[in-house]
Amino acid sequence: MMTVIKRGVATLIVLGMMAAGWILYFANTPVHLPQVPYEFTLKHGSSLRTVARQFSTEGLISEPWSFITLAKSFRREGEIKAGNYQLDHEITPFQLLQKITKGDVSQSAIVFIEGWNFSQMRKALDEHPAIRHDTTGLSDRELLNRLGIEEESAEGLFFPDTYYFSNGMSDLSVLKRAYQIMGQRLADAWRERSPNLPYSTPYEALIMASIVEKETGQSVERPMIAAVFINRLRIGMRLQTDPTVIYGLGETFDGNLHKSDLTADNAYNTYTRSGLPPGPIAMPGSASIHAALHPDETSALYFVSKGDGTHQFSRSLAEHNQAVARYQKNLSRKKIN
Secondary structure, eight states: OHHHHHHHHHHHHHHHHHHHHHHHHHHTSOOOOSSSSEEEEEOTTOOHHHHHHHHHHTTSSSOHHHHHHHHHHTTOTTOOOOEEEEEOSOOOHHHHHHHHHHTOOOEEEEEOOTTOOHHHHHHHHHHOTTSBOSSTTOOHHHHHHHHTOOOSOOTTOSOOSEEEEETTOBHHHHHHHHHHHHHHHHHHHHHTOOSSOSOSSHHHHHHHHHHHHHHOSOGGGHHHHHHHHHHHHHHTOOOOOHHHHHHHHGGGOOSSOOHHHHHSOOTTOTTTSOSOOSSOSSOOOHHHHHHHHSOOOOOOOEEEEOSSSOEEEESSHHHHHHHHHHHHHHHHHHHHO
């Protein structure tokens, strides 16, 4: 009986040594890369078995059992990180295990453009293939509730920038980061603002920054544009800015601003209503935020496009009318030619 037990134990030891030898061999034998660079994605919630079968199906390893055993041998089976991974060179199964348990992911990116409105931002998120779409079907209000944001409107609350993230990250996480960055940038700018500005809150400055953002694409002009609108606010003059009217028209805007649009009253029509509109009309960038809180020193109250992306500024209505006549005439000539 003892002989049988000894033989059984010896057999188990030999089998164990053979298994250990195989795992050691497997762990250090480079995987097969179908192409270089090779990208693969591990979805959220993927188990070790699921990942091992995926690697086998994709041809990285010959069968899943060895990879499962390798991961369990190092007690790493519960540490797999979801994401988008890229292999740029030959790698062993052990190195592959380290990569997916460290979360050494290749990053994806999304760009939010200065001057976009929130609808454009949501569209970019919805269409991005590497983002997990947790906000699909949610109203803007429901989305804000998910993020714990109390503001009535989502417009202007998110900072336009390039955001990098691991594949499969929730769109809520991207939005939260953009919201936090906007809050920080606005708070920093508010603390360092010029004195005697006609804003009672940082949010009012954000509204102004969004208007400045939409009025000009020239960074050098933004402090001057902001100064004109601030001068108007100080004397009780209406802002009379086309971008707010266009925003108020929403989907009914046909690409051309008509005279009737300027007289049709709505909350964002700064031709019919005094003061700032009730909220931002777009995502302002750093330059527009800075301009709204650090306007130029000027007595100008008017500006008109020169047709080249810049503007002519005037202190009086008479000067402004002359500038309008001059530059509209030039524009007409260009259209004729």
